[in-house]
Amino acid sequence: MLSVDAEPYAFEFDVGRTALVIIDMQRDFLEPGGFGEALGNDVSLLRRTIEPTRELLQAARAAGMLVIHTREGHRPDLGDLPPAKKRRGRFPVTIGDPGPMGRILVRGEVGHDIIPELAPADGEPVVDKPGKGAFHATDLDSVLRNRGIEKLIVCGVTTEVCVNTTVREANDRGFDCLVPEDCVGSYFPEFQDMALRMIKAQGGIFGWVGSSPALVAALT
Ligand code: TIU
Numbered sequence: 409m410l411s412v413d414a415e416p417y418a419f420e421f422d423v424g425r426t427a428l429v430i431i432d433m434q435r436d437f438l439e440p441g442g443f444g445e446a447l448g449n450d451v452s453l454l455r456r457t458i459e460p461t462r463e464l465l466q467a468a469r470a471a472g473m474l475v476i477h478t479r480e481g482h483r484p485d486l487g488d489l490p491p492a493k494k495r496r497g498r499f500p501v502t503i504g505d506p507g508p509m510g511r512i513l514v515r516g517e518v519g520h521d522i523i524p525e526l527a528p529a530d531g532e533p534v535v536d537k538p539g540k541g542a543f544h545a546t547d548l549d550s551v552l553r554n555r556g557i558e559k560l561i562v563c564g565v566t567t568e569v570c571v572n573t574t575v576r577e578a579n580d581r582g583f584d585c586l587v588p589e590d591c592v593g594s595y596f597p598e599f600q601d602m603a604l605r606m607i608k609a610q611g612g613i614f615g616w617v618g619s620s621p622a623l624v625a626a627l628t
Pocket of ligand 1 (some may be wrong): 565
């Protein structure tokens with residue numbers, strides 16, 4: 409059993425029963441011209457997460473930990489895109505429309521790819537999710553339970569949207585979640601702060617908040 413400093417108290421985990429889950433580190437969210445920018449956001453704010461996540465990913469792989477990647481996106485026929493999600497924001501360019509990196513948030517398009525710095529390795533499960541939470545309408549729960557996973561280390565973007573929703577879903581399903589604060593990012597600094605505080609408040613109501621250097625040290 410390994411232990412790392414975290415809030416509200418140390419997070420203890422067994423490498424064989426823990427998965428590193430990397431949420432939606434896709435070009436659409438992190439690179440200019442994608443969905444994130446179409447929503448009016450400054451994507452450069454998310455890029456600080458790339459290097460710490462890459463180092464944690466390398467340490468997790470070397471330790472033999474299960475690594476799971478998720479991607480937010482939709483079928484090319486948009487059959488799994490709720491009309492409400494398509495309409496939301498009244499933006500001139502929305503999900504499924506052509507953009508500089510292909511059709512926005514559509515599976516198989518360049519913008520839907522995971523950024524090259526964090527590309528999945530052969531054999532690492534990639535979960536395609538139509539919603540913000542990684543458990544909604546996916547097989548993530550089965551993939552985790554079939555491997556005996558009990559705890560998750562959750563990285564990715566954005567802290568208050570897909571990371572927070574996934575941590576809440578995981579918590580209700582009985583998984584303990586640790587969120588390394590340097591491996592999650594938001595387009596809004598105040599949401600980054602509050603989304604992390606929400607997770608760890610009230611004795612860790614949804615989970616734990618830590619940082620990647622402590623995890624990398626524990627894994628190596
Ligand atoms: N808009 C925003 O902050 N996030 C998303 O739409 N998706 C994810 O967080 N992955």
